[in-house]
Amino acid sequence: MIASLRLQADPSMHNSDRPLLLVIDDDEGIRKITREMLEERGYRVLGAASVGEGLRLFAERHPAAVLLDLRLPDGTGVDVLRELQRRSPGIPVVVVSGYGSVSDAVEAMRVGAFDFIEKPIALERLYEVVDRVTAPVRPRPEGEGEKVVDGSRYGTVGSCVPMQRVYQLVEMAAPTRCRVLISGERGTGKELIARAIHALSPRRPRSFIQVNCAAIPAELIESEMFGHVRGAFTGATADRKGKFESASQGTLFLDEIGDMSLLTQVKLLRVLQEGEVTPVGTSENRPVDVRILAATSKNLVEEIEKGHFREDLYDRLNVVNIALPPLRARREDIPALAEHFLRLACVENDLKPKRLTSRAVDFLVQLPWKGNVREIRNLMERLAILVGKDEVTHRDVMEALQMTTGPAALDDAPMPLKQARARFERQYIVDRLSANRGNLGHTARELGIERTNLYRKMKQLGIQPARPATVKPRG
Incomplete structure (x- = not known):
């Protein structure tokens, strides 16, 4: 039966031209069976037992599609899926898992998986999905669109x-x-x-x-x-x-x-x-x-x-x-970017998951980000490595930033007095807003100015008001 379903490749196509697939699954038996079924179909297949090995093979061999288990010994399939999409946008990733609950499938598809297959793998289902995701992409008919939710x-x-x-x-x-x-x-x-x-x-x-x-x-x-x-x-x-x-x-x-x-x-x-x-x-x-x-x-x-x-x-x-807009022109995306890169850095470096506090997120949103997305990714990796706690606070962020800018960076960089004063004012107001959880009234009182004057100064310096933290009643 398997032989009758063999992939009908172009006779002129060399073996090296046939689609290369990467199977990432920690179960050796599953990898072996999947490889045999796909090779019978005419595909070339690589196998990886972990996140690290899978990402390494992906970078070295550039497969046409990936079959990915949701539960791996050194990370989650969803985080691996995000990283694969970042490295190669549009790469077809098919999630294959014995833990195929509805919530797992929904999350994987939301992140960008092309399809979802449950174990034990049915031969016809495997062939149908893999054939479809490796088929050449054709232009959409005119008028047929797709609603874009995220990137x-x-x-x-x-x-x-x-x-x-x-x-x-x-x-x-x-x-x-x-x-x-x-x-x-x-x-x-x-x-x-x-x-x-x-x-x-x-x-x-x-x-x-x-x-x-x-x-x-x-x-x-x-x-x-x-x-x-x-x-x-x-x-x-x-x-x-x-x-x-x-x-x-x-x-x-x-x-x-x-x-x-x-x-x-x-x-x-x-x-x-x-x-x-x-x-x-x-x-x-x-x-x-x-x-x-x-x-x-x-x-x-x-x-x-x-x-x-x-x-x-x-x-x-x-x-x-x-x-492409600079990161300072898309500040509403900074919380999602920071959380994604922090989660990814923990997976890549084999660290326990960490999360940003609301004050840390508010502080990140106000930073100038001259290095754009590349800078926020580097900062999140630094925080993942240096912060030993489960939570990353705004103080942790400030300390990590000082490792690159240095506490004396402002003094060492000659600039007009007006520019230096504006830079100091902006950084000081951002710091106090973060300390007060975005509360404009408390911050204005600390600074000794009217709330309306603070708001005007924030607008002048390009500081966006942060949403004050909500305090839940006890009991």
């Missing part, structure tokens, strides 16, 4: 209005071939959005290749992108494909495109116009079928005015523009 489908966390617009643009752009320019400050998640576009596109089964234009020396970027032939330059001992050819029929993500030299911009423009690359050391033109996504933390319009970026290349890349 789990895209590997992000957040449901504020600016991010809802980002998700809408991802949904509209992903099924097409159009080029997308993703802009935003460093740490806002530009790579995540690029990966989401690829993962939700018909090119998902093919490669997603990333090139950091700022990290490659100018003298090597042409070879890196377009390839070279043997003898093209000293050290070129063999032919080598460039990123364009490696991303054939897939997606090429050009990160920090604003740092690309003008000479390379000219050659990139020619590739976009003609659909061909010319490796270094040869005059042979090779056709390429690649979707281009680009990202920048610079203002390219200003770079064009300065003569640092070509306007014709900008026009080619900027078919759809997705502008």
Whole structure:
């Protein structure tokens, strides 16, 4: 019976081209049976017995889909699911568990699982689900939409209005071939959005290749992108494909495109116009079928005015523009981001779960977050490691922040007196608001000013009022 259900692969498809699946389950017997059933179906299968091993194999082998147990010895399946979605937005994850209660299934599906299978695994059900989640993604019919609740489908966390617009643009752009320019400050998640576009596109089964234009020396970027032939330059001992050819029929993500030299911009423009690359050391033109996504933390319009970026290349890349908001413009998402990254850091570092107190959350919401989402993730990992208690307080947060900024950072950084005074006032008011659980009246009395003056000062300094904590009556 199993043989009759074998996956009908394309005869021209090599074994290495068949979908690779990752099974994360601590039960060796389940892993073995699942592997045998899926291999009979024509899939390639990897097995992992723990969270750590599963995340390592996922990073190394980039499977097309994951079958995930909800109960693992070193973490919960839901937290692993969140991390998989963060690393590879849109990755199909099927939850498989003997603890398949309704609440487990609802939580897993809410976080972003594609489907849920209960143990013991039924052969037909397994094949039906796995075949479906590994099938190529096709564009949705016109007029068919999906209500966006949060960012789990895209590997992000957040449901504020600016991010809802980002998700809408991802949904509209992903099924097409159009080029997308993703802009935003460093740490806002530009790579995540690029990966989401690829993962939700018909090119998902093919490669997603990333090139950091700022990290490659100018003298090597042409070879890196377009390839070279043997003898093209000293050290070129063999032919080598460039990123364009490696991303054939897939997606090429050009990160920090604003740092690309003008000479390379000219050659990139020619590739976009003609659909061909010319490796270094040869005059042979090779056709390429690649979707281009680009990202920048610079203002390219200003770079064009300065003569640092070509306007014709900008026009080619900027078919759809997705502008990511800085974290300070989406403060309502900070509590969810902080809780997610704290929970994830505890799982990754094999630590008992911790939670943030309401005062800690209020304090986090008021911080400037110049490093954006990347900064809050790093801070939560630091807190997970350094705080030994089950609760993380606002004092813990302040101490962890001082480890990076240092208590004398303000004194050591020369700035105009007006700016220094405003920075001190903002930090002091935030601290007192946190100590008073967001109560404006108590804080105003402590500061010796009227409540209306405090509110006006908060608005001037960009401090949002926190919701006062609710004290439950005893008994």
